[in-house]
Amino acid sequence: MNKNIAEIIDALAAHQDTSSIGVLEELGTNSSDNDVREYTSRALVRKNVHDSLKVVIINQGKGINDLSPAVAMSTINEILSLKDKTEVIKILDDTINLHSDESVKENARSVKSLLALS
Amino acid sequence: MAKIQKIELNLAQKIANPFKTTRKSSTNPFKYNDFEGNTLDLSAFADVFEGSSKPVSKLKMITASVVGTMTKIRSNITEPIVNFVNRVRTGITSAWDYANNTSVSEFLGIDKLSEKIKNINIGKEITDRLALPHINLTEINQTISGKWAGLIEKINHKRISSETPVAELRTMWLDEIELASKKEVA
Structure with a gap:
């Protein structure tokens, strides 16, 4: 992965401006490069705010629902390593209960199970 | 008269003892030979008259051996030294003549080198x-x-x-x- 892109993602991850989440979603999670998608997803998880976690949990083809197992597993690992898991559990519960896509629901259920075991 | 008396005395002595000589006993057998005083110093041959009990000098033995070997080698040389030197000199002269009289193009490998230069x-x-x-x-x-x-x-x-x-x-x-x-x- 390009070093400059990695630094931009880090800068956006640490950014206080909420618009940074939109940039990460737009350019990072939609990237054709698996490494960029993986790095962006982890950055969004590290932000640990409602909007950023929502991107990697409820969207089909992004974060835990990524078609690349490496990206999905890496995102799940990052979620499991969070110190404060309250926000992520809340979003997972909402996804399991309210989401229309069954595969997204299934993934959210699996991650919640892993969180319960960890 | 005195001379005649001396001869008579000598004759008398000879008649009395015919085997008696007037020579004194000496270790030098050449002492009374006529060398006109140019006799050799016999110290060089002292070993000849000395007994075998004395240890033989190794240096003398080696010297004798070398001298003998050189004599033998010299006798084995069939070709005179002058002829040998002449032969070597002729060889050197012929090589010099070859170098002087042969053109550069006739030297070995020169033709190949010239071809290389042409092909560049x-x-x-x-x-x-x-x-x-x-x-x-x-x-x-x-x-x-x-x-x-x-x-x-x-x-x-x-x-x-x-x-x-x-x-x-x-x-x-x-x-x-x-x-x-x-x-x-x-």
Whole structure:
């Protein structure tokens, strides 16, 4: 992965401006490069705010629902390593209960199970 | 008269003892020979008259051996030294004559060397030499552009931080994507 892109993602991850989440979603999670998608997803998880976690949990083809197992597993690992898991559990519960896509629901259920075991 | 008396005395003595000699006993058997006083110093032959009990000098033995060997070698040389020297001198002279009288083209390998020289394409050599700086310049250009890009990257590197506005970070990201796509196309 390009070093400059990695630094931009880090800068956006640490950014206080909420618009940074939109940039990460737009350019990072939609990237054709698996490494960029993986790095962006982890950055969004590290932000640990409602909007950023929502991107990697409820969207089909992004974060835990990524078609690349490496990206999905890496995102799940990052979620499991969070110190404060309250926000992520809340979003997972909402996804399991309210989401229309069954595969997204299934993934959210699996991650919640892993969180319960960890 | 005195002489006659002396002879008579001698004769009388001889008649009385015919085996008696007037010579005195001496270790030197040549003492009374007529060498006119030029007798050899017998100290050189002292070993001859000495008993075998005395230890033999090793140096003398070696010297005798060497002298004997040299004598033997000299007797085995069938060719006179003068002839041998003449033969060597003739050989050297003939080599010198060969070098003087033979043209350069007749030396071994010279013909192949001249063929090599004939086959060299001077025009091509010059073209190659001219092409070399062109390649080098291109390489230098690439190097300079690479260095310049690196410098720009360093400037950009300083700008990338969480303090940088999101819009600017977005633009930079887009530029990077564009640059990567250009590289892929190239």
